[in-house]
Structures are given as C-alpha cells and as structure tokens.
Amino acid sequence: MTAAAIFAVIIFVVMFIMIVLDKIERQYVTLGCGLLTIIVVFGICMRSGEAIWETLAVKSFATTDFWYQVTESESKGINWATIIFIAGMMVMVEGMARAGFFRWLCLKIAYLVKCRTVPIFITFMIMSAVLSMFIDSITVIMFLSAVTIELAHLLNFNPVPMILSEIFCANLGGSATMCGDPPNIIVGTSLGFSFFDFLSNTGVAAGICLVVCVLYFYIVFKKELVSNNKGAAVDMSKLPKPKDAIKSKKDFIISSVIFGIAVILLVTHSVTHLTVATIGLFIAIITLISSGRTSLELIKKVDYKTVLFFIGLFIVVSGLEETGILVLIADFIKNISNGNAMIMVAIIIWVSAAASAFVDNIPFAATMVPVIQSLSSAAGVNISTLAWSLSLGTDIGGSATPIGASANVVGTSVSAKNGHPITWGKYCAKLAPATVIVLAISTVYVFVRYL
Amino acid sequence: MSQIIISIGREFGSGGRVIAEALAKRFDIPVYDRHLITEIAEKTGLSHDQVEKYNEVPKSRLISRRVRGFSNSIEDNIAEMQFEFIENKAASGDSFVVVGRCSETKLKKYPGLISIFVLGDMSAKIKRIKELYNMNENEAKAFIEKKDRKRKSYHNYHTGLHWGDSRLYDISINSTRLGIDGTIDLLEDYIKARINGSQK
Numbered sequence: 216m217t218a219a220a221i222f223a224v225i226i227f228v229v230m231f232i233m234i235v236l237d238k239i240e241r242q243y244v245t246l247g248c249g250l251l252t253i254i255v256v257f258g259i260c261m262r263s264g265e266a267i268w269e270t271l272a273v274k275s276f277a278t279t280d281f282w283y284q285v286t287e288s289e290s291k292g293i294n295w296a297t298i299i300f301i302a303g304m305m306v307m308v309e310g311m312a313r314a315g316f317f318r319w320l321c322l323k324i325a326y327l328v329k330c331r332t333v334p335i336f337i338t339f340m341i342m343s344a345v346l347s348m349f350i351d352s353i354t355v356i357m358f359l360s361a362v363t364i365e366l367a368h369l370l371n372f373n374p375v376p377m378i379l380s381e382i383f384c385a386n387l388g389g390s391a392t393m394c395g396d397p398p399n400i401i402v403g404t405s406l407g408f409s410f411f412d413f414l415s416n417t418g419v420a421a422g423i424c425l426v427v428c429v430l431y432f433y434i435v436f437k438k439e440l441v442s443n444n445k446g447a448a449v450d451m452s453k454l455p456k457p458k459d460a461i462k463s464k465k466d467f468i469i470s471s472v473i474f475g476i477a478v479i480l481l482v483t484h485s486v487t488h489l490t491v492a493t494i495g496l497f498i499a500i501i502t503l504i505s506s507g508r509t510s511l512e513l514i515k516k517v518d519y520k521t522v523l524f525f526i527g528l529f530i531v532v533s534g535l536e537e538t539g540i541l542v543l544i545a546d547f548i549k550n551i552s553n554g555n556a557m558i559m560v561a562i563i564i565w566v567s568a569a570a571s572a573f574v575d576n577i578p579f580a581a582t583m584v585p586v587i588q589s590l591s592s593a594a595g596v597n598i599s600t601l602a603w604s605l606s607l608g609t610d611i612g613g614s615a616t617p618i619g620a621s622a623n624v625v626g627t628s629v630s631a632k633n634g635h636p637i638t639w640g641k642y643c644a645k646l647a648p649a650t651v652i653v654l655a656i657s658t659v660y661v662f663v664r665y666l
Numbered sequence: 667m668s669q670i671i672i673s674i675g676r677e678f679g680s681g682g683r684v685i686a687e688a689l690a691k692r693f694d695i696p697v698y699d700r701h702l703i704t705e706i707a708e709k710t711g712l713s714h715d716q717v718e719k720y721n722e723v724p725k726s727r728l729i730s731r732r733v734r735g736f737s738n739s740i741e742d743n744i745a746e747m748q749f750e751f752i753e754n755k756a757a758s759g760d761s762f763v764v765v766g767r768c769s770e771t772k773l774k775k776y777p778g779l780i781s782i783f784v785l786g787d788m789s790a791k792i793k794r795i796k797e798l799y800n801m802n803e804n805e806a807k808a809f810i811e812k813k814d815r816k817r818k819s820y821h822n823y824h825t826g827l828h829w830g831d832s833r834l835y836d837i838s839i840n841s842t843r844l845g846i847d848g849t850i851d852l853l854e855d856y857i858k859a860r861i862n863g864s865q866k
Contacts, residue, residue: 236727353734518734575731617738618731628736631743634710636720638740639729 219260223534226251227582230531234575241575242520245527252534261537270533282493284407291536293529294581296404296492300394301351302522303495307473308354309516310502313509314466316474317358320346322457325366330449332372332440336380337429339363343381344388344425348395348418349478352385352622359385360629369454375635376436379645382626383428383614387653389622390610391421394481394491397525398580398609402602404492405584409485416603417610420660424611424653431649469505473498528578536585545589556596560661563587563604568612568654572619576609583609600665607657615650617642669778670695670761670861673769675821675835678813679791679806681846682784683765688850690763693857698752699765706747720744722766724819745824766817770834771825780860782853783835790842836860 230248234241257266268274272292275281281296311317324342328334339359346355360378367374389396393403393413403413461467480487480494489497503510535541552558563583570579587601613620617627617639627637672689676682683699690697698705703717710717725739737743748767755762756776764773770781786794788807795806821829832838837856841849 237730237732238727357736520734618729621733624731624733624738625736627738628743631740632710632747634712636712636716636740636743637738 217260217538219256220538220540222260223252223256223538223540226256227531227535230528231574231578234578240520242523242527245524245531245578247527249527249530252531256534256538263537266533266537270530270537280490282490283488284490292533293526294401294404296490297397297400298522298525300400300404300491300495301397301525302517303497303499304351304394304477305517305521306499306513307470307477307502308350309513310466310506311350311470311474312354312358313462313513314470315460315462316467316470317346317354318362318460319457319467321359321362322455322460325362325454326451326457330366330370330451330454332370333433333437335366336377336436336440337433339377340380340384340429340432341425344384344391344421347385347388347622348392349474349481352389352396352620353625355385356382356622356626357629360626364629364633364635365455370449373439373635374633375630375637375641376432376439376645378626378630378635379637379642380428380432380436382620382622383432383646383649384425385622386610386614386620387421387424387428390607391418392481396606396610397577399606400491401577401580402584402606404490406588406598406602408599408602410481410491411485412599413606414482416599417606420603420607420657423660424656427656428649428653431652432645435645435649466506470502473502473505476501525577528581532578532581532585535582541582541585542589545586545593548586548590549594552594554594556594556600556666557662559590559594559596560600560604560666561658563601564608564654564658564661567605567608568615568650571609571612572615572650576613576620580605580609597665600661603665604661607661608654611650611653611657614653615643615647669756669759669776670857671756671769671773671776671779672763672857673773673779673781673835674763674765675770675781675783675830676765677785677791677810677830678817679795679810680784680786681794681841681849684846685784685841685850685853686763686765689853689857692850692854693761693763695761695763697763697765698755698767702748702751702764702767705751706744709751710747717744721748722820723816724823745820749824766821768821768825771827777864780857781835781837783830783832783838784849785830785838785840787840787842 226248230244233239233244253267257263257270270292272295275295324338325335328338343355343359359381363377363381364374390399391414393399393408393410399413402408477494477498480489484491484494503513506513548559548562552562567579567583583605587605588598590596591598591601614623617623617637627642630637670693674682674686686697686699703714703721706712707714707717720741721744723741725741730737730739730742749772752764752767752769752773756773773779791810792803792806795801795810796803799806799809801809818829827834839849839853844852
C-alpha cells in the first residue's frame with residue numbers, strides 16, 4: 216500500500232470516528248479531513264494537481280451534461296449536482312413550511328379520517344412514506360411527529376407507536392425515489408440514473424414493503440393504539456382546524472404550486488433531460504423570486520452545515536478512490552463472494568444496512584458508490600442491480616436504531632421533548648424486527664427481479 | 667439590582683444544595699434544583715423518576731446523534747428542557763436560586779446573575795456523604811468521584827467550558843473552611859454587597 220493510500224485510509228477512519236464521537240460539528244470534521252486529503256494525500260504524497268482538480272470538480276459546472284444530460288454519465292470528486300439539488304430543495308421546503316403547508320396537510324388528513332386513531336395511524340404512515348419520496352425525511356418527521364403529539368394529547372392516545380411507524384415509513388419512502396434520501400441522490404447522480412429509474416426499481420420494492428410494514432405496525436401496535444380511546448366519539452370541535460395552519464393563503468398557494476412543479480420536473484427529468492442540479496437550482500430560484508422580501512430569510516434558513524458536510528465528505532472519499540483503496544474493497548467483496556452475484560447482492564444489502572444502522576448512511580453510500588462501480592466491472596454484475604441493492608440497504612438499514620437515520624433522531628427528539636421519551640430498547644424492540652423483515656423482502660425482490 | 671439570579675455550581679458532598687436552599691430562604695426567592703425536576707415532569711407529563719434518571723447526567727456519545735439541533739438522547743432533551751425553563755424564568759424577570767444546570771454559563775447574559783461554585787475538602791465531603799447515605803469511607807469516596815465525574819462531563823459537554831474553573835464563577839468557595847453555616851453567612855454578605863453595589 217502506498218503512503219498516499221495509508222494516509223487516505225487514516226484520514227477517512229479519523230473522520231468517521233470524529234463524526235460518531237460528535238465532539239466537533241460534523242461539517243468541520245469533513246471539511247478539515249477534506250483539506251488534509253488535498254494537502255497530504257494529493258499534494259504531498261501523490262504530487263498530483265490533476266487529482267486535486269478532478270476532486271474539486273469545478274469544471275463540471277461548465278459542462279452541458281451537468282445541467283442538461285442526454286446520455287448517462289458518471290461523476291467523480293465533489294458531487295456538486297447532489298449539493299445543488301439538496302440546497303435547492305431546502306429552500307423550497309422552507310418556503311412550504313413557512314406557509315404552513317405541512318401542518319395543514321397533516322390536519323387535513325386527520326379531519327378526512329374523522330380524527331379516529333387507527334385511520335390516522337394508517338394514513339399518517341402512508342403520508343410519511345409519500346412525502347419522503349420528494350422531501351427530506353427530517354422535515355417530514357419534524358411536522359408529522361409534532362402534529363401527531365398534538366392530536367395524541369387532544370384525542371388521548373399514546374403517540375409513540377405512531378411516531379415510530381412514521382419514522383420507519385419516512386425512511387422507506389425515501390428509498391423509493393432518487394431524491395428521497397441523500398444516499399439515493401448520491402447513487403443517482405454518480406451513476407447517471409433518473410428519478411424514474413429509481414421509482415420503477417427501488418420504488419416497487421418500497422411499495423411492497425410499505426404494505427407489509429403497515430400490516431406489521433398495525434399488528435404490533437394495535438393494543439397500544441386503542442387502549443385509551445375505547446371507541447368513544449371524537450369531539451372534533453376541540454381540534455385545531457386545517458385552515459388555521461395556513462399562515463398566508465397567497466404563500467400557501469405559491470408554495471403548493473412550486474412543490475407540484477418540482478414533482479413534475481423530477482418525475483419527467485429522464486424525458487426533459489434536465490438534471491437534478493438544474494431542477495434544484497430552478498426550484499430554489501422560483502421560490503426565492505416568489506418570496507419577495509422574505510427571500511433573504513429563506514436563504515438564511517438553508518442548512519449550510521449539511522451542504523458543507525457533503526463537500527468535505529466527497530473530498531475525503533475521493534482520497535480513497537484516487538489511491539485505489541475502494542478497488543481493494545471491491546476486490547475483497549468479489550473474492551469472498553466467489554464471483555456469485557447473489558452473495559454479492561446479499562453482502563451489499565445487509566452490510567450496508569448494518570453499517571447504516573449505526574453510522575451516518577451518507578458517508579457510507581458515498582464510499583460505496585465507487586466500490587460497486589469497481590465491483591460491477593470486475594465481476595460483470597450489472598451496475599444497476601448493485602446500485603438498487605446499495606440504496607435499499609442504506610436507506611432501510613438506517614431505521615433499525617434511533618441513530619441510524621436523521622428522521623429517527625428528529626422523531627425521537629420531538630417525542631422526548633413532549634413527554635414521551637423513546638429509549639433504545641423501546642425503539643429497537645419494534646423497529647429492528649421491521650427493518651429485518653423489510654430487508655429480507657428487498658433481498659428476495661432483488662434476487663427474483665434482477666438475478 | 668431588580669432581579670437576582672443566584673447560580674450555585676457544586677462538588678458532590680460540598681453542601682452546595684443546602685447552601686442554595688438557605689440562600690433562597692434568606693432572600694425569599696424560589697430555588698430550582700429538585701423542584702426543577704418536578705416542574706419538568708409536570709410540564710411534559712413524564713414521571714418524576716424518569717426525569718430524575720436522566721437529570722444532570724451526560725449522554726453516551728456512541729449511542730447518540732444530533733441532527734439540526736435535535737438529539738435522540740433523552741439526557742440531552744431533558745437538559746435542554748431544563749435550560750429552556752431557567753432561561754424563561756430569567757427572561758421573565760423573576761429572581762431565583764438555581765443549582766447546577768450549567769446556569770453560570772447559560773444565564774451569563776443576565777446582569778442580575780451571581781455565580782458561585784462551592785467545593786470542599788475530600789475528607790469533609792466523605793464525612794458528609796458517609797452520614798447522609800450510610801456508606802463506608804471507600805464507598806463514599808467512590809460515590810463522590812462518580813457523581814463529580816458525571817457533573818463535569820455534563821457541564822463540559824453542554825457549555826464547552828471547564829466545570830469548576832474559577833474563571834467561570836464570580837466566587838468559588840471551599841465550604842470546609844467556614845463550615846456550611848459560615849459559608850452561607852459569607853455568601854449572604856457577598857450577595858448583599860453585590861446588590862448594594864449595583865444600586866449605587
């Protein structure tokens with residue numbers, strides 16, 4: 216192993232440990248480690264200006280493919296498309312939240328099912344999955360869990376089963392589309408897949424799993440859900456009205472229209488050839504223009520920490536890629552699976568899931584994308600099969616523990632702050648079995664459909 | 667000084683809680699310590715035991731994660747609720763005594779804050795804890811060290827500053843020197859001097 220490879224591994228391991236220890240904010244960790252990668256690995260060890268240039272990938276902005284993609288292409292280094300798309304969607308989501316869209320939607324659905332506990336339970340799970348297909352799961356869970364607790368206090372039911380189910384479905388819904396979960400955006404933009412590619416592959420798997428997990432959660436939580444309510448008629452006059460959630464009718468209509476445009480652009484982007492970077496930028500621009508004087512506040516609300524975290528992360532992963540470490544990992548997977556595609560798929564799904572249950576799935580996915588690329592060319596397995604396996608493993612695996620995915624952290628935090636703490640034991644007792652069931656279904660799905 | 671907020675940091679066994687309660691009585695203001703647990707329990711619907719279990723203890727970093735200000739750690743959430751509670755009390759203009767909860771740092775912006783750290787000789791602390799908890803010397807020493815380790819870790823995590831560092835507090839006092847009652851008297855004089863000083 217070369218000195219460059221050794222330093223790349225050391226930097227990567229240190230970065231991972233520091234992210235887990237949470238002593239320093241994670242964006243500083245990845246940016247610091249990214250800077251070290253550029254100076255030590257590319258500069259001192261490799262003396263390669265080209266590697267630095269490729270990693271920074273600034274020239275990609277000037278290529279037509281970055282904005283308008285007719286042929287599939289793969290990206291290397293900092294995945295700017297992912298970053299621009301995520302930032303753009305953050306602006307749109309902030310505009311929607313400000314207008315009261317999410318709270319209105321939650322209350323509207325609760326009213327449609329006449330505020331009965333079990334129908335709320337089922338519709339909120341489905342809503343969580345569907346919204347997470349287009350919007351980041353953090354925002355979805357932030358609003359959904361807050362409304363769930365509000366309704367639980369008014370209707371006298373335990374909100375914890377509902378919040379746990381919503382968290383699980385948000386992660387599952389995120390696996391269905393290219394923009395549902397950051398690992399999918401990374402996989403999609405790095406390997407040139409479209410929104411529709413995801414929807415027709417991981418989306419089908421997520422749909423099957425959603426049916427199973429709605430049934431599972433209903434069976435597991437049935438007792439807890441109905442115990443306090445005892446079938447009493449609900450006095451809906453005491454409940455907050457959906458229309459009261461709308462802070463400004465004009466902003467509400469505008470943000471709903473922009474959300475509709477975003478969905479249409481994403482669903483049709485394989486036909487229009489607009490890349491996710493273009494869509495993200497366009498959506499951000501129309502949100503800002505329509506916000507008028509409040510646009511500056513919207514920009515300030517963008518989670519720059521996450522954006523910076525991504526930039527640093529991509530640089531560190533490039534260090535592993537440029538020094539050949541990821542090819543070694545791919546060779547290792549190929550050797551232990553004896554070139555058997557089924558074993559390879561099983562390893563990718565289950566190892567990705569196990570890792571994502573305990574560490575952030577974003578660095579894991581970013582690291583694994585070049586690994587599956589190497590594995591595909593070395594073992595002759597279709598890259599799309601490995602990509603769907605990676606997406607399903609990382610997205611679903613994150614549901615197993617309270618720290619596996621961002622939605623879990625937000626949901627458990629909102630619950631605790633409102634008097635319903637969710638311990639590791641309570642969380643894992645219900646969601647870890649659900650994760651294993653859904654992973655097993657996904658594995659069988661990939662085997663049957665692609666191998 | 668229209669508002670006084672007396673923040674008492676303390677080593678375990680130094681008598682900090684007793685001192686805080688006595689000062690609250692002398693200045694006729696409420697004290698938030700165990701009462702803070704009750705307030706949080708009432709506000710959230712949690713049981714007293716649940717709040718107590720996670721009160722002023724550090725989270726386990728390996729099984730915790732923070733995302734955009736949200737944390738899955740129950741310890742973190744209880745701590746934040748307590749910080750919010752004392753912050754709201756301070757913002758409302760109320761005068762009170764607060765024990766621990768990183769209050770010397772969290773309430774630093776309030777001009778009425780008087781921050782005190784109470785420490786004690788290990789031998790004196792052991793003697794106190796032996797009597798209070800019916801322990802032998804070794805058990806008491808281990809118990810004190812364990813409690814202080816937790817307080818230090820909790821404080822340093824939530825403030826990024828060193829627990830017990832005299833530069834954080836207006837006054838640090840060893841309660842062994844004057845005894846608990848003597849310490850209370852001295853602190854009362856100090857607080858009165860601060861109040862009078864601010865009125866001049």
